[in-house]
Amino acid sequence: MKSQTIEVSTCRRNQMVDITRDLASALPSAFSGCALIYCPHTTAGLTINENADPDVVGDLLAQLDRTIPWNAPHYRHSEGNSAAHLKASLFGCSLSIPVIDGRFALGTWQGVYFCEFDGPRQRRVSIHLLAGLEEESRR
Amino acid sequence: MKSQTIEVSTCRRNQMVDITRDLASALPSAFSGCALIYCPHTTAGLTINENADPDVVGDLLAQLDRTIPWNAPHYRHSEGNSAAHLKASLFGCSLSIPVIDGRFALGTWQGVYFCEFDGPRQRRVSIHLLAGLEEESRR
Amino acid sequence: MKSQTIEVSTCRRNQMVDITRDLASALPSAFSGCALIYCPHTTAGLTINENADPDVVGDLLAQLDRTIPWNAPHYRHSEGNSAAHLKASLFGCSLSIPVIDGRFALGTWQGVYFCEFDGPRQRRVSIHLLAGLEEESRR
Numbered sequence: 001m002k003s004q005t006i007e008v009s010t011c012r013r014n015q016m017v018d019i020t021r022d023l024a025s026a027l028p029s030a031f032s033g034c035a036l037i038y039c040p041h042t043t044a045g046l047t048i049n050e051n052a053d054p055d056v057v058g059d060l061l062a063q064l065d066r067t068i069p070w071n072a073p074h075y076r077h078s079e080g081n082s083a084a085h086l087k088a089s090l091f092g093c094s095l096s097i098p099v100i101d102g103r104f105a106l107g108t109w110q111g112v113y114f115c116e117f118d119g120p121r122q123r124r125v126s127i128h129l130l131a132g133l134e135e136e137s138r139r
Numbered sequence: 140m141k142s143q144t145i146e147v148s149t150c151r152r153n154q155m156v157d158i159t160r161d162l163a164s165a166l167p168s169a170f171s172g173c174a175l176i177y178c179p180h181t182t183a184g185l186t187i188n189e190n191a192d193p194d195v196v197g198d199l200l201a202q203l204d205r206t207i208p209w210n211a212p213h214y215r216h217s218e219g220n221s222a223a224h225l226k227a228s229l230f231g232c233s234l235s236i237p238v239i240d241g242r243f244a245l246g247t248w249q250g251v252y253f254c255e256f257d258g259p260r261q262r263r264v265s266i267h268l269l270a271g272l273e274e275e276s277r278r
Numbered sequence: 279m280k281s282q283t284i285e286v287s288t289c290r291r292n293q294m295v296d297i298t299r300d301l302a303s304a305l306p307s308a309f310s311g312c313a314l315i316y317c318p319h320t321t322a323g324l325t326i327n328e329n330a331d332p333d334v335v336g337d338l339l340a341q342l343d344r345t346i347p348w349n350a351p352h353y354r355h356s357e358g359n360s361a362a363h364l365k366a367s368l369f370g371c372s373l374s375i376p377v378i379d380g381r382f383a384l385g386t387w388q389g390v391y392f393c394e395f396d397g398p399r400q401r402r403v404s405i406h407l408l409a410g411l412e413e414e415s416r417r
Contacts, residue, residue: 001310001311001376001378001410001412002410002411002412003376003378032140033140033269033411034175034269036374038374038375038376039385040383040386040388041385041387041388042326042328042334047228047231048181048228048232048233049181049224049227050224053216055215055216055221056181056216056224059215059216059221059225060221060224060225062213062214063211063213063221063222063225066211066213067206067207067345068345072341074337074340074341074344075337075340075341076333076336076337077331077333077334077337078333079331082334082337082338083341085327085328085334086337086342088327089327089338089369090229090368091228091229092231092325092370093326094326095233096177096233096235096374097177097233098140098142098175098177098267105179105265106179107178107179107181108179109180110179110180110181110232126376126383128410129410129411130269130311130312130408130409130410131269131270131408132140132267132268132269132270133140133141133170133268133270134140134141171279172279173406173408186367187367187371187372188363188366188367189320192355192356194354194355194356194360195320195355195363197354198352198355198360198363198364199367201352201353202350202353202364205350206345206346230368231370235314235316235372236316237279237281237314237316237404239279244404246317248320249319249320249371269408269409270409271279271280271407271408272280272311272407272408272409273279
């Protein structure tokens with residue numbers, strides 16, 4: 001399977017990094033199918049959201065931090081980053097994106113984000129290409 | 140890749156629309172593999188949940204609205220719909236559903252929902268077919 | 279399409295069960311592509327998170343229960359498990375995991391979890407193999 005890995009450096013505890021371009025460079029020009037984007041970490045995730053106004057991702061991270069507080073008396077995990085683990089599960093660590101003629105079939109305002117919930121850290125994201133059903137093979 | 144797009148009209152700010160039948164009509168009768176359902180919007184999402192009692196999706200949207208409030212003093216995004224963006228990331232904008240012999244392999248009570256978080260709007264959802272590994276090609 | 283189903287028994291209302299090994303046994307040794315893991319239930323989900331310290335999943339479930347309370351005066355669904363339905367949508371019922379040479383390409387600390395939100399119950403999870411784009415077919 002055709003796969004590729006990119007590196008992502010984060011500089012804050014909570015941060016969303018637009019990785020759309022880095023991932024798009026891994027798409028063969030004539031490929032149509034699905035790109036599986038995968039994050040191998042347990043305190044970070046992936047999402048697709050607006051890439052126009054940076055206040056969107058700022059608000060998103062701020063509200064998420066209020067919803068899932070970093071400190072809480074009931075947390076028992078010794079590393080103290082239980083909130084980051086829960087955020088990772090809420091956002092998820094994989095994305096499936098349709099690709100048509102070598103381009104992500106994203107909406108007009110969509111960008112692909114790496115979501116850091118326990119930074120700063122050096123992270124990795126992989127992209128894997130899955131075969132689409134060919135037009136001629138449909139029955 | 141075989142793909143198709145459906146239109147969804149929403150009439151409330153928060154609304155879950157059962158799109159299972161519309162999507163199922165895009166499945167070739169003998170196809171087995173994966174259906175990738177994709178929402179190209181940033182204030183709406185997709186989910187799979189109960190399709191029997193309509194109170195389930197009502198309760199779900201009501202609780203989500205309490206968890207992620209529409210108005211909050213820390214929101215800075217000028218469009219005022221930051222809550223919708225966060226809900227979109229929490230639910231996600233893509234679904235991968237196994238398809239066996241031309242039918243979604245859904246559970247007994249499962250339906251596929253388009254989730255509007257900033258309506259009313261006219262929306263789109265696409266469905267893309269991915270090739271399953273054939274029985275004879277396993278090694 | 280090559281598919282397999284595993285059974286999962288849960289013994290508490292909220293419980294995360296590590297099903298990584300059960301799923302991995304369904305992977306053909308030379309397969310590279312994507313494993314689609316699917317949960318056909320509406321009050322349970324799937325996630326990938328840390329498999330080292332059991333306090334992580336304990337904290338995760340405890341905080342999720344605070345964020346999405348089991349009892350609330352606005353719930354109308356007669357079965358009384360609306361919180362479980364919302365948690366199921368927040369976590370999602372499918373996972374796409376890259377597989378390389380017959381092994382899940384999971385991160386060092388990642389395990390695959392069945393997430394029970396309305397147990398105890400007898401549950402099922404299916405795994406389906408999707409074809410990766412072959413190296414030689416990239417253009």
